[in-house]
Amino acid sequence: MKQLLFLLCSLYFGTLLIHSQSDYNLGLLPKLTLTKPIASKTKLVHSIESRQIFYDNTSNPAQTYQYVLTDFTTLFSYKIGSSMSLNGGYLFRIRGNQIVHRSIQQFTVVQSLEGFRFGHRIATDQTFSNTTNPLFRLRYRATLEIPISGLRVDAQEFYIKVNNEYLGIYQDSSGDLELRLMPFLGYELNRNNKIETGLDYRIDNFIQGRSNQDFWWVLSWYTTL
Amino acid sequence: MTLNKSTLIILFFLVQLAASAQVKFEKEKRVKSSDVPKSATTWIDSLPFTHKIKWYKEISQDGTSYEAKTCLHKTKYSIEFTATGQLIDVELQTPFRKLNEAVKKEIEEVLTKNYDKYSIQKTQEQYIGNKDSVGKLIIDKNTRSELTKNYELIVKVKEDGDYKTYEITFDNEVKLIKKLVVDQRRSDNIEF
Numbered sequence: 001m002k003q004l005l006f007l008l009c010s011l012y013f014g015t016l017l018i019h020s021q022s023d024y025n026l027g028l029l030p031k032l033t034l035t036k037p038i039a040s041k042t043k044l045v046h047s048i049e050s051r052q053i054f055y056d057n058t059s060n061p062a063q064t065y066q067y068v069l070t071d072f073t074t075l076f077s078y079k080i081g082s083s084m085s086l087n088g089g090y091l092f093r094i095r096g097n098q099i100v101h102r103s104i105q106q107f108t109v110v111q112s113l114e115g116f117r118f119g120h121r122i123a124t125d126q127t128f129s130n131t132t133n134p135l136f137r138l139r140y141r142a143t144l145e146i147p148i149s150g151l152r153v154d155a156q157e158f159y160i161k162v163n164n165e166y167l168g169i170y171q172d173s174s175g176d177l178e179l180r181l182m183p184f185l186g187y188e189l190n191r192n193n194k195i196e197t198g199l200d201y202r203i204d205n206f207i208q209g210r211s212n213q214d215f216w217w218v219l220s221w222y223t224t225l
Numbered sequence: 226m227t228l229n230k231s232t233l234i235i236l237f238f239l240v241q242l243a244a245s246a247q248v249k250f251e252k253e254k255r256v257k258s259s260d261v262p263k264s265a266t267t268w269i270d271s272l273p274f275t276h277k278i279k280w281y282k283e284i285s286q287d288g289t290s291y292e293a294k295t296c297l298h299k300t301k302y303s304i305e306f307t308a309t310g311q312l313i314d315v316e317l318q319t320p321f322r323k324l325n326e327a328v329k330k331e332i333e334e335v336l337t338k339n340y341d342k343y344s345i346q347k348t349q350e351q352y353i354g355n356k357d358s359v360g361k362l363i364i365d366k367n368t369r370s371e372l373t374k375n376y377e378l379i380v381k382v383k384e385d386g387d388y389k390t391y392e393i394t395f396d397n398e399v400k401l402i403k404k405l406v407v408d409q410r411r412s413d414n415i416e417f
Contacts, residue, residue, distance in 0.1 A: 033413060033414075033417055035413050035417075036410070040386075040388075041386075041387070041388070043349065045246055045413065047417065058257050075417065077416075079388060081388065082344070082381040082382075082383070082388040082389075082390065083381075085416060087416070087417075101241050105363050106416075108415075108416040110412040110416060111409075112409070117410075117412070117415060119412065119415035119416060121416065128366045132342075135346075143415045145415060148321075149254050149279065150253045150254045150255055151253055151281070152253075152410070153410065154252045154253075161414065161415075191410070191411065192411070194411075194414050196414060220414070222411075222414045222417075224411055224413065
């Protein structure tokens with residue numbers, strides 16, 4: 001498992017070296033995810049996420065602090081198996097003077113194996129705003145969660161989580177690819193609360209044009225009511 | 226109407242399985258072998274394990290214990306000791322399909338009758354006995370009459386429309402000994 005992780009990271013960062021000429025942003029991404037169980041198989045998931053850039057080398061001169069956007073998302077989750085769910089929902093984004101609407105559909109599987117958990121998420125989303133053409137994405141994300149102590153994460157224990165996501169993007173009759181890699185350090189306060197922090201690395205315009213790299217420092221709180 | 230022995234056994238366990246189950250509580254932490262009672266580590270070191278031995282301290286509904294986990298001839302072993310180093314049991318992970326046919330059939334019948342759907346995630350053969358007999362079992366993998374043999378299964382089920390995970394322990398006659406609900410950790414940080 002460690003060798004596989006190392007190989008994935010090497011391939012990932014090796015690929016990035018090919019795109020050495022690129023624009024990049026450094027910023028902060030705080031996120032709160034609040035889950036409300038409705039019944040044994042259903043729950044509502046609300047999240048608020050904002051982005052703030054501290055350095056942007058695409059501007060001349062390079063720009064320092066700028067507030068970017070806030071996302072408000074609500075998803076309805078329905079369990080279709082002991083470890084599978086179908087989720088659907090809506091995102092409302094405020095980006096300066098721009099309002100963005102996004103519809104979201106997801107299928108998730110979480111496998112609890114000895115010593116770690118592995119998750120798969122396949123998603124599609126459709127993004128609409130009055131200033132840009134509709135954007136359609138197909139996404140796949142793999143998540144690995146490994147306890148630092150013991151064979152499973154218990155309350156008041158740390159863990160490592162790594163997300164790797166691939167997004168196929170279609171807009172204006174052309175397609176592109178975005179890659180994301182997110183290594184996090186997590187801490188389970190109790191059964192209903194987890195805090196995670198780490199890097200959300202994104203590279204887009206992968207196929208066409210000059211690629212853009214984003215480095216977000218993430219602070220996440222997952223809480224269940 | 227007379228009932229044969231198999232029917233009686235199945236009826237007995239249907240009643241048992243229908244009864245409400247306790248929630249499994251278990252918290253384990255990796256520890257160094259120097260933190261484990263010497264009587265346990267000395268005995269483990271005398272056995273022909275070739276893979277690394279990982280030691281865990283476990284707090285559960287049964288109390289505090291130490292567990293050695295390792296692998297021998299492609300079989301995963303968990304050997305549990307009390308807090309003072311007394312041997313509790315040894316568990317060998319076994320594919321369900323490799324169990325004795327009669328045992329498999331009885332277990333499947335019970336699970337089918339009790340649950341809308343089920344999926345066996347893990348099967349372990351559990352042996353309880355003295356160190357000599359357990360040691361010989363580990364060396365030659367032959368069951369001995371002086372050892373008590375049980376079967377411990379982790380089963381995901383659909384029951385009354387709900388999805389649950391149980392740890393179910395049967396004795397060698399496939400009678401229910403224990404049924405615990407395995408509390409699934411929240412996975413919101415993985416799904417969303």
